[in-house]
Amino acid sequence: xxxxxxxxxxxxxxxxxxxxxxxxxxxxxxxxxxxxxxxxxxxxxxxxxxxxxxxxxxxxxxxxxxxxxxxxxxxxxxxxxxxxxxxxxxxxxxxxxxxxxxxxxxxxxxxxxxxxxxxxxxxxxxxxxxxxxxxxxxxxxxxxxxxxxxxxxxxxxxxxxxxxxxxxxxxxxxxxxxxxxxxxxxxxxxxxxxxxxxxxxxxxxxxxxxxxxxxxxxxxxxxxxxxxxxxxxxxxxxxxxxxxxxxxxxxxxxxxx
Amino acid sequence: xxxxxxxxxxxxxxxxxxxxxxxxxxxxxxxxxxxxxxxxxxxxxxxxxxxxxxxxxxxxxxxxxxxxxxxxxxxxxxxxxxxxxxxxxxxxxxxxxxxxxxxxxxxxxxxxxxxxxxxxxxxxxxxxxxxxxxxxxxxxxxxxxxxxxxxxxxxxxxxxxxxxxxxxxxxxxxxxxxxxxxxxxxxxxxxxxxxxxxxxxxxxxxxxxxxxxxxxxxxxxxxxxxxxxxxxxxxxxxxxxxxxxxxxxxxxxxxxx
Numbered sequence: 001x002x003x004x005x006x007x008x009x010x011x012x013x014x015x016x017x018x019x020x021x022x023x024x025x026x027x028x029x030x031x032x033x034x035x036x037x038x039x040x041x042x043x044x045x046x047x048x049x050x051x052x053x054x055x056x057x058x059x060x061x062x063x064x065x066x067x068x069x070x071x072x073x074x075x076x077x078x079x080x081x082x083x084x085x086x087x088x089x090x091x092x093x094x095x096x097x098x099x100x101x102x103x104x105x106x107x108x109x110x111x112x113x114x115x116x117x118x119x120x121x122x123x124x125x126x127x128x129x130x131x132x133x134x135x136x137x138x139x140x141x142x143x144x145x146x147x148x149x150x151x152x153x154x155x156x157x158x159x160x161x162x163x164x165x166x167x168x169x170x171x172x173x174x175x176x177x178x179x180x181x182x183x184x185x186x187x188x189x190x191x192x193x194x195x196x197x198x199x200x201x202x203x204x205x206x207x208x209x210x211x212x213x214x215x216x217x218x219x220x221x222x223x224x225x226x227x228x229x230x231x232x233x234x235x236x237x238x239x240x241x242x243x244x245x246x247x248x249x250x251x252x253x254x255x256x257x
Numbered sequence: 258x259x260x261x262x263x264x265x266x267x268x269x270x271x272x273x274x275x276x277x278x279x280x281x282x283x284x285x286x287x288x289x290x291x292x293x294x295x296x297x298x299x300x301x302x303x304x305x306x307x308x309x310x311x312x313x314x315x316x317x318x319x320x321x322x323x324x325x326x327x328x329x330x331x332x333x334x335x336x337x338x339x340x341x342x343x344x345x346x347x348x349x350x351x352x353x354x355x356x357x358x359x360x361x362x363x364x365x366x367x368x369x370x371x372x373x374x375x376x377x378x379x380x381x382x383x384x385x386x387x388x389x390x391x392x393x394x395x396x397x398x399x400x401x402x403x404x405x406x407x408x409x410x411x412x413x414x415x416x417x418x419x420x421x422x423x424x425x426x427x428x429x430x431x432x433x434x435x436x437x438x439x440x441x442x443x444x445x446x447x448x449x450x451x452x453x454x455x456x457x458x459x460x461x462x463x464x465x466x467x468x469x470x471x472x473x474x475x476x477x478x479x480x481x482x483x484x485x486x487x488x489x490x491x492x493x494x495x496x497x498x499x500x501x502x503x504x505x506x507x508x509x510x511x512x513x514x
Contacts, residue, residue, distance in 0.1 A: 071480070071482070071483065072482070094483050094486065094487075112451060112452070112455060113454065113455060113458060114455060114458060114459065114462075114473045114474075121458070125454050126454055127454060129451070151451070151454070153448075153451055155447065155451075158445070159445050159446070161486070161490060162441050162442070162444070162445035162447060162490070163441075163447055163451065163452075164483075164487070165441055165487045165490050165500075166437075166438040166439075166441040166447075167438070167452060167455055168474055168475065168500070169434045169435075169437045169438040169441070169500075170434055170435055170438040170452050170455060170456050170459070171455050171456070171459045171473070171474065172472070172473060172474030172475075172476060172477070172503075173434050173499075173503045174431045174434045174435075174456070174459050174460075175462075175468050175471055175473075176468070176472065176503055176507050177426045177427055177431045177434065178426075178431075178463055178468040178471075179468035179472065179510070180426045181424070181426040181427040181468075182467065182468050184419055184420075184422055184423040184426070185419070185423050187419070188415070188416050188419035188420070189416070190412065190416050190423075191410075194369060194384045194386075194408070194410055194420065195369070195420075195423060195424060195427050196463060196464060197369075197370065197382050197383055197384060197408070198370060198371060198424055198427060198428050199427050199428070199431070199460050199463055200460055200461070201370060201371060201378070202371065202428045202431055202432055202460070203431075203456050203457055203459070203460035203461075204457075204460075206435055206456055207453060210439065211432050211433070211435040211436035211439050212436055214432055214435075215433065216371045216428070216429060216432075217371075217425055217428065217429030218351075218425065218429075219425075219429060220429070225328070225329070226351050226421075229418070230421075230422045230425060233418060233419070233422050234422065238506055238509065241502060242430075242503070242506060243422075243425070243426075245502060246429075246430045246433055246499070249495055249499060250429070250433050252495065253436070
């Protein structure tokens, strides 16, 4: 039985609490001991009152403490922990394992997903990226991760940094492409839903084709007539700049890219 | 019984032939008369030898002729048609209905999807955008479209131009974001598949949240520390330029956008 405690009450903390609560109903391998939140109200819909700790000094014994707070708060929170030489991991994609206080053993338990409040996620398909300072600690968090997800990876801090940048491109920037697409639709009285199947298909293609194989459109075809028509259509300077730079980047693929 | 003929043998033509061939097995409302291709070999895997016409002058009587050729060839092909005052439509997202020769009645039958060779598509979920010069012609192509798709829209030439630009953003540019993400993964010995669930989730969110509501990441959080770390990480000038411009565009949302 591995005892886990969660430190934090935000999006990631809440999704982890839900996942662990669900899994301990069917598995005796894990116990969610408690969670720390400054305010009980943040977690009372997920846990019994007795499982919510509001003074970080009151945290009970556990095998692993998962700090799921904002990047900037990880160092401070880890320094407030009253115990020593326990396994403490954070859940951030962009922060080194080293920011955790030296008083404890360090690790990372990073679920690579974009969590949105009030939108349920199926944790079993979310990749979890693990890092630990020694093999025993790695095995422990590996066991925990595999209980809630079928996709568990060993990713060191440098790789995690790269992965986080890559995630910004495929998630944050892609969503911004959707936003520009929606704006163009709105301005022309076109329901944005008309583009949903294309958006889904574009994402699904990646499962069977490399992005390079999947690339279509005027840029890769060097269709200068269509590109000129699109550039003439775009009256927003920002959209035009993005159109030109991404068209050029697609066309320069293999050189500048 | 509506008689349809296809002019062309490329991706869109082949997907339309497959869709009409499939539907006429269960519906007596439609008949795929024949298809025109310069070379029989291009279509022989889809149609009987007798249904493939290699001289455009030999096209038989039909109720609607669907020109599915490259944008630049539509005008020329439509001028080669031997008949007059029949309904002729093209399938292009970026070309006006007017490019079709004045000798016939004009329309557009634009399936809004990115067709990749050798990748089957489910036509029933593909939006089809229709345009015609009069109500009778519109009703005819509306009946045809509804036989193969449940998502049929009336979209005029100006809206279609806007839709095509929007599609470049949500499809071509999004795929390019995937390509940059994959390159960053490759360079750091990270399997790109680790990002697939995030890519899928990002696309699926759009069905329930607006892109504005769904936006996450360092840009929208104004997390300057993470943004600076990402910019320091990116050594490729092109990737860095794209990162900066899209970060700024996300942050300026509502102003420049």
